[in-house]
Amino acid sequence: MTTVPQLTILANLYGSDKGSQHHCAHRYTDAYEQLFSTLHNKPLRLLEIGLMHGRTQHDYAGKFDQVGCPSLRMWAEYFPRAQIFGLDIVDFRALAEDRITIGIANQGDRASLEGYAVATGGQFDIIIDDGSHASHHQQITLGVLFQHLSPGGLYCIEDLHYQPADMELPGITPTRAFLRGLTEARRGNRLPLLQSELGHLIDQVEFLRFFDSQSNQWPKESLADALAVLRKKPAGVGSGQS
Amino acid sequence: MPTRPVLETQSAEVIVPATLLRSTVQSFDLFDTLVARRCVGPHEIFAEVGAAHGKRDFVAARIAAEQRCFAAGIFDLDAIYAMLVHLGYCTVEDAERLRQSEINAEFDNAIPIVENLMQVQDFDIIVSDMYLSERILRSLLQHVGLRRPVHLFVSNDGKARDRVWAELGCRWLLTRHMGDNPHSDFHLPRSHGIPVSHYTGATINATERYLADLGWQTTARLVRELRLRNPYPAGSLENSAWNHFTALNLPLLILATCILVDERRSRGLEKILLVGRDCHWLAELAVHLYPGEPIGHIPVSRQALKNDTPGALACWASSHLAKSLVADLVSTGHSWLDFHRRTTVPLNLFTLLYIDNYQYAAFDPADIFRTDGFTLSFAITASTTTPQSRGLEVFNTAPHGTPLGIDVLGGHCAPRYSSHHELPAGFVAALGHAQAAIITALRPVRNQVVAETSVLEDKPAILRTLVQSICAPNWVQQLSQAI
Numbered sequence: 001m002t003t004v005p006q007l008t009i010l011a012n013l014y015g016s017d018k019g020s021q022h023h024c025a026h027r028y029t030d031a032y033e034q035l036f037s038t039l040h041n042k043p044l045r046l047l048e049i050g051l052m053h054g055r056t057q058h059d060y061a062g063k064f065d066q067v068g069c070p071s072l073r074m075w076a077e078y079f080p081r082a083q084i085f086g087l088d089i090v091d092f093r094a095l096a097e098d099r100i101t102i103g104i105a106n107q108g109d110r111a112s113l114e115g116y117a118v119a120t121g122g123q124f125d126i127i128i129d130d131g132s133h134a135s136h137h138q139q140i141t142l143g144v145l146f147q148h149l150s151p152g153g154l155y156c157i158e159d160l161h162y163q164p165a166d167m168e169l170p171g172i173t174p175t176r177a178f179l180r181g182l183t184e185a186r187r188g189n190r191l192p193l194l195q196s197e198l199g200h201l202i203d204q205v206e207f208l209r210f211f212d213s214q215s216n217q218w219p220k221e222s223l224a225d226a227l228a229v230l231r232k233k234p235a236g237v238g239s240g241q242s
Numbered sequence: 243m244p245t246r247p248v249l250e251t252q253s254a255e256v257i258v259p260a261t262l263l264r265s266t267v268q269s270f271d272l273f274d275t276l277v278a279r280r281c282v283g284p285h286e287i288f289a290e291v292g293a294a295h296g297k298r299d300f301v302a303a304r305i306a307a308e309q310r311c312f313a314a315g316i317f318d319l320d321a322i323y324a325m326l327v328h329l330g331y332c333t334v335e336d337a338e339r340l341r342q343s344e345i346n347a348e349f350d351n352a353i354p355i356v357e358n359l360m361q362v363q364d365f366d367i368i369v370s371d372m373y374l375s376e377r378i379l380r381s382l383l384q385h386v387g388l389r390r391p392v393h394l395f396v397s398n399d400g401k402a403r404d405r406v407w408a409e410l411g412c413r414w415l416l417t418r419h420m421g422d423n424p425h426s427d428f429h430l431p432r433s434h435g436i437p438v439s440h441y442t443g444a445t446i447n448a449t450e451r452y453l454a455d456l457g458w459q460t461t462a463r464l465v466r467e468l469r470l471r472n473p474y475p476a477g478s479l480e481n482s483a484w485n486h487f488t489a490l491n492l493p494l495l496i497l498a499t500c501i502l503v504d505e506r507r508s509r510g511l512e513k514i515l516l517v518g519r520d521c522h523w524l525a526e527l528a529v530h531l532y533p534g535e536p537i538g539h540i541p542v543s544r545q546a547l548k549n550d551t552p553g554a555l556a557c558w559a560s561s562h563l564a565k566s567l568v569a570d571l572v573s574t575g576h577s578w579l580d581f582h583r584r585t586t587v588p589l590n591l592f593t594l595l596y597i598d599n600y601q602y603a604a605f606d607p608a609d610i611f612r613t614d615g616f617t618l619s620f621a622i623t624a625s626t627t628t629p630q631s632r633g634l635e636v637f638n639t640a641p642h643g644t645p646l647g648i649d650v651l652g653g654h655c656a657p658r659y660s661s662h663h664e665l666p667a668g669f670v671a672a673l674g675h676a677q678a679a680i681i682t683a684l685r686p687v688r689n690q691v692v693a694e695t696s697v698l699e700d701k702p703a704i705l706r707t708l709v710q711s712i713c714a715p716n717w718v719q720q721l722s723q724a725i
Contacts, residue, residue, distance in 0.1 A: 185418050195411050195416065197435075
C-alpha cells in the first residue's frame with residue numbers, strides 16, 4: 001500500500017486541484033511536501049493568489065461559503081502556526097477564517113499588488129501564484145511580489161503549461177519559457193517587467209526548480225515544468241553581480 | 243466563525259497593452275570590455291601618431307584639444323581635430339593626416355577580448371561613450387572578429403553622464419551590462435536596476451606586471467594580448483592551459499632561447515641542436531625569434547638514444563653532434579653520457595634545468611663532470627628550483643608520442659613516435675593553438691622582444707622563478723586528475 005503524503009491528503013480533503021483527486025489533480029502536493037516538510041511548525045507568512053477553481057466558482061456561484069477556499073484551508077491545516085493570506089480578483093473576503101486573511105487585487109495592476117503587499121506588511125515566506133495563468137499577470141505579479149518575499153523565501157507559480165487564450169498578450173514570452181532562461185539571463189524574451197523588477201529577479205534568485213504536473217487530463221508532453229519554484233537568496237548573500 | 247480584519251485593495255481592471263512588452267538583451271561596454279588596445283592606453287596611440295609624423299608635442303596637443311572639446315560638451319574625433327586646427331597646432335590638411343593615422347593606430351592596436359566577444363548574441367547592445375564615430379567603431383568590432391548584428395550606441399559621454407540607461411530602458415530590458423569602468427559601467431547602470439558584471443581583465447595582471455618590472459615590457463604586453471585572445475571557456479582545463487602556457491612558458495622559452503644563443507656564440511659552436519621531445523615548441527619559437535641563428539631539432543628520448551641502429555648512427559653522424567651545442571630543457575645528462583661512452587662522439591650538452599638531485603644507481607653523478615669529451619653545462623639546477631620537472635615537461639609536450647627510435651629517411655633524420663600520447667588530447671590541442679597564436683602575435687614585436695631579453699639582468703634567477711611557477715604542485719595535480 002502506497003503511503004500518501006499528508007499534504008496530498010489535505011488537498012483531497014478540501015477539494016484543491018493541487019492534490020490527486022479534484023479537477024486537474026496536478027499532484028503539486030508531492031513537490032510541496034518535498035519543499036515544505038521542514039517548515040511545518042514555523043510561524044510562516046504564506047500568500048496564495050487565485051483562491052477558487054473556475055469550475056468551482058461556476059458550480060457554487062453565490063454559495064462559496066459551502067466550499068471555502070480549498071487551498072487556504074489546506075495550508076492553514078498543514079502549517080498550524082502560519083498566517084495565511086489569500087488574494088484574488090473575485091471578492092472572497094467573506095470566506096476569511098481563523099489565521100486566514102483574504103484580500104482583493106488585480107494581477108495586472110502593479111499598484112494594486114504593491115498596495116496589498118504594503119498593507120499586509122509583506123515579508124512573505126511562501127508565495128503561490130495559482131491565479132489567472134495569463135503570462136503577463138504571472139510576470140507582473142512576480143516582478144512586484146518577489147520583492148516582498150522574505151530572504152530565503154519560496155515563490156511558486158503553478159500551471160505554467162496553460163495560458164487562457166482570451167487573456168494572453170500577443171507576442172509575450174510565456175512564463176515557463178522566461179523562467180527556463182532566467183538563470184542564464186537569456187536574451188530575446190518579450191516581457192512586461194520593469195527594469196528594476198527584472199534586475200531584482202536576476203540578482204536575487206538563488207535557485208529555480210521545475211516540477212511536472214501529474215494530471216491525466218492534459219497531454220503528458222505539455223506538463224513538463226508546469227510548476228516553477230524560485231528561492232530567494234538568504235539574507236547576507238551578495239547580489240551575485242560580478 | 244470568528245472574523246478577522248480583511249484587506250481591501252481593489253482596483254479597476256488594468257489592461258497591459260502589448261506595446262509595453264520589451265525585449266531582453268545584454269549590453270556591453272566596448273573598449274577594455276570587448277576590445278583592448280595592445281598599447282594599453284589611448285595616450286600611447288597619440289604617441290605612436292606623433293612619432294609617425296615627427297611631432298614630439300602631439301600627445302600634449304591632442305589631449306589639450308580633447309579637453310577643450312569635452313568642456314564644450316562636444317566629444318567626437320572630427321571636433322577634436324578641428325580644435326587642433328583652431329588652436330593653430332596644424333593645418334587642415336595635416337589634421338586630416340593625423341586623424342587618419344590615429345584611426346589606423348586604433349585598428350593596429352586592437353586586440354579582441356575573446357571571452358567577452360563570445361558572449362555577445364545577435365541584437366545585443368554595445369555602448370560606447372568614446373570620441374570615435376559609430377562607423378569607425380562598427381568597423382573596429384568587425385576587425386576583431388565580431389560578425390553578429392548588434393545595436394551600437396555611441397553616446398558621446400552619455401554613459402558616464404547617466405543619460406544612456408534611461409534611453410535604453412525605453413526600448414529594452416537589460417539582463418546584464420558588462421563593462422570595465424566602476425562608475426559608468428557598474429554604479430550607474432546598477433542604480434537603474436540593471437544587473438552588472440564588472441570586467442577588469444583588460445588591465446595588466448600580476449604576472450604581466452612582474453614581467454614588465456623586470457624590463458620585459460614588450461613581452462609583458464605580448465603575454466597580456468595572448469591572455470585576452472584565449473578562446474577557451476573560462477574554468478576549462480584548456481583555458482587554464484592556454485593562460486599558463488602563454489604567461490609562464492612563453493617568457494621562459496624566450497629567455498631559454500636567448501641563453502642558448504649566447505652559449506653557442508660564446509663557445510664558437512656551429513649550431514644549436516635541440517634534442518628532447520619537449521624541445522619541440524622551443525625549436526619553433528627559437529627559429530622565429532632568431533631567424534638567422536643555426537638551430538635544429540631532433541626529438542629523442544632515453545629509449546631512442548639507446549637504439550644504436552645503423553640508421554640512428556647515420557643520423558647522428560649527419561647531425562655534426564661534436565660541433566653542436568646539444569641542448570635540452572630538462573636532463574640528468576646520464577642518457578647522453580651513456581651515448582657518449584658507447585659511440586665516443588664528443589658532446590657539448592646544455593640543459594636549461596639540470597636534474598642534479600636524482601640518483602641513478604648505474605652512475606656516479608660526478609661522472610657527468612669528469613668525462614673527457616663530454617661537457618655538461620646548464621642554466622639552473624633542480625635542487626634550487628623544484629624537485630620535479632613535470633610541469634616543465636607537460637607544458638612543453640609535443641603533439642606526438644614519445645620517440646621510440648630514429649632513422650635516416652631521404653637523407654633526413656626521421657624519428658619514430660609512439661602512437662600513444664600520455665596527455666589529454668584537448669590539453670595538447672590547446673597548447674598547439676596557443677603556439678600558433680604566439681607566432682602570429684610575436685611577428686611584429688620580435689625585435690623588441692629579443693632586444694629586451696638580451697639585456698635582462700640575472701637571467702638564471704628569472705629562469706628559476708618561471709620554472710618554479712610553471713612546476714607549481716597544483717598544476718601537476720590538476721593535470722594528473724585530467725589524465
